[in-house]
Amino acid sequence: MKALCWHGVEDLRCERVPDPEIVNPRDAIVRVTSTAICGSDLHLYDGMVPSMMKGDILGHEFMGVVEEVGRDVRNLRPGDRVLVPFAIACGNCWYCHHDLWSLCDNSNPNAAALEALNGYSTSGLFGYSHLYGGYAGGQAEYVRVPFADVGPLKLENDLPDEKVLFLTDIFPTGYMAAEQCGIRPGDTVAVWGCGPVGQFAIVSAYLLGAGRVIAIDRFAERLDMAREVGNADVVDYARDTDDVVETLKQMTGGRGPDHAIDAVDMESHGHGVMSRIDRGKQFLKLQLDRADALRQAVQACGKGGTVSIPGVYAGFIDKFPMGQAFAKGLTLRMGQTHVHRYLRPLLERIERGDVDPSRIITHRVPLERGPEMYRTFRDKQDGCVKVVLKPELRAV
Template sequence: MRALCWHGKSDVRVDTVPDPKIQDPGDAIVRITTTCICGSDLHLYDGFMPTMEAGDVLGHEPMGIVEEVGKSVTKLKPGDRVVVPFTISCGSCWFCERKMYSLCDRSNPNAEIARKAMGQSPAGLFGYSHMLGGFPGGQAEYLRVPFADVGPVKIPDGLPDEKVVFLSDIFPTGYMGAENAEIESGDTVAVWGCGPVAQFAIQSAWMLGAGRVIAIDRVPERLEMSRRHGKAETINFDEVGVYDQLMEMTKGRGPDRCIDAVGAEAHSTGAVDAVLDKAKTAVGMATDRAHALREAIMCCRKGGTVSVPGVYIGYPDKIPFGAAMNKGLTFKMGQTHVQRYTQPLLEKIQSGHIDPSFVITHTVPLKDAPQMYKTFSDKKDGCIKVVLKP
């Protein structure tokens, strides 16, 4: 089959690789009809994620048609149309039983590598390094799905792929980011970043009762999407200081809830911490550029909540932890427990409450994926969300 493979920093290629096969009775094989490039894929493309190996198949936002199932699979059959969560979860360990699916104890065969880096291993993820399982991803013609009775959600007829494919990651991720922010009715919510996850965090903040949503970025088309589809007030950090602007907008108190939807590769205009981050990551002295997180901590009101759906890699430094402690902030974060959210969010799509396809700016065949990674990374051509059609 054809698949998009990682070969090093800024080097991804469409290669011919072996077709996936059933390896466990709980597996399914899915023929991919639609998949996507995620912002967190850029951490791999830009060379920040360790334990990648040449030839690794990328991608963790797939959906398609079930072609084959293992003998113990009971909930799926060939011909079913499914969305596949990016988190691989067994459904029966201590964490899965408590619906903390991204912390599954059983799905990462390379748990010892992750344990050395993190203390304990989270769940395995599709297409996201050998530390997190070494599972081939979904930017391919076919995908092996372990624990197939736990992850995939069946999609009813009449809903196009473009409306539901984001149940694999970014819609649940944005929703969990807003949920973790502990939004109360009437709260002012500030969202750092206006990429795809942030767009769904904005939408979800309204669903959860926000009174105001303020979106922060510098890319004009992302800010415009936040205004037009997210009904958000916006701050362009190239034009004004974020802290001063937020204080003015909130009469000096600060936003009640702050969501860092940027993660490890934050940008800034001239801030000293961001300049240091860029220099240190360029020479391998750091793994993360954490300007957005630092700024969220400093801007958040006393007693507020900082939610972090943005992906971090390792050891970001210069975190103003004294400010966080003395201001009494609450932090909630984590990879998304996707399986907890797929069904309720599917119901919101079916009811017409939301059409997630608004984030799509580019739809291309799989063969064009390498160029689209560069376009997306460079934020060229108005690129916000890329859909691939294997």
């Protein structure tokens, strides 16, 4: 089969690799009909996540058709069309029983390595390094899905892939980010980053009752999408202001937004002294994360508010304004998304027409063009906001 394989920093290749096989009675083999490049994948592309090995297959946003099931998978059969959550969960541990699917105790075969890094292991992830299990990802023609009796959601409708694909990650991620804020009717929510997760955080904030959303970014196409699709007020931090925090205060009568969402993560951009320090330390390998957006979110958020962090962070944060967070009585909430929890409720929202996730797609290309699209997505070229890869398409 064809698959996108990692061979080093900025070195991805579409290669022929062996087809996956059933190795456990709870496995399924899924033929991928649509897959996507996630902002988190760019951390692998940029070499920010350790334990990658040459030949690793990338991708954790995918859906498709069941081709084969193990003998213990009784909820699926060949021919079923399924969505597959990016986090792999066993369904039997304490965390799965408490709806904390991405914290599963049993799905990461390399748990000891992650425990050595973070003190605890979380769930295994598709296509996301050997720290998270070394599972082959879904940017391929076929994928082995472990615990297939728990994770995949069988689709009973004829909605096109593009309307439902993002239920595998970024729609639930944006929704959980907004839900973690505890939004009250009429609240103002500020969202840093208008990439795919930021776009869904904006939409979700309104679904949960926000009266106003303010979106912060520096790319015109993303700000336009936030304004036109998400109905957000927008701030271009590179052109509109030298001080995002002060601008947000002015836009909210001095109070600051009621809640703040950092949908940027560990490779954020900014200007000023702290941004230059972050870049210098990252270049010298003295730190992993650049945290401009997170610092601004804490500084801007109004008293008694919540800072929600769906963006991925990997290490220690330098110059974190903990004193401000304490003084203002902020709540910080974060973590990998518990996709299993949100699949059915958000699918119902799509079926009712409350939201059309396909509106964020800007590029649809064959799988073979994946390596070039990683660069296009990473470098914000050609108005790129979201890339969908179609394994069944042939490159021209």
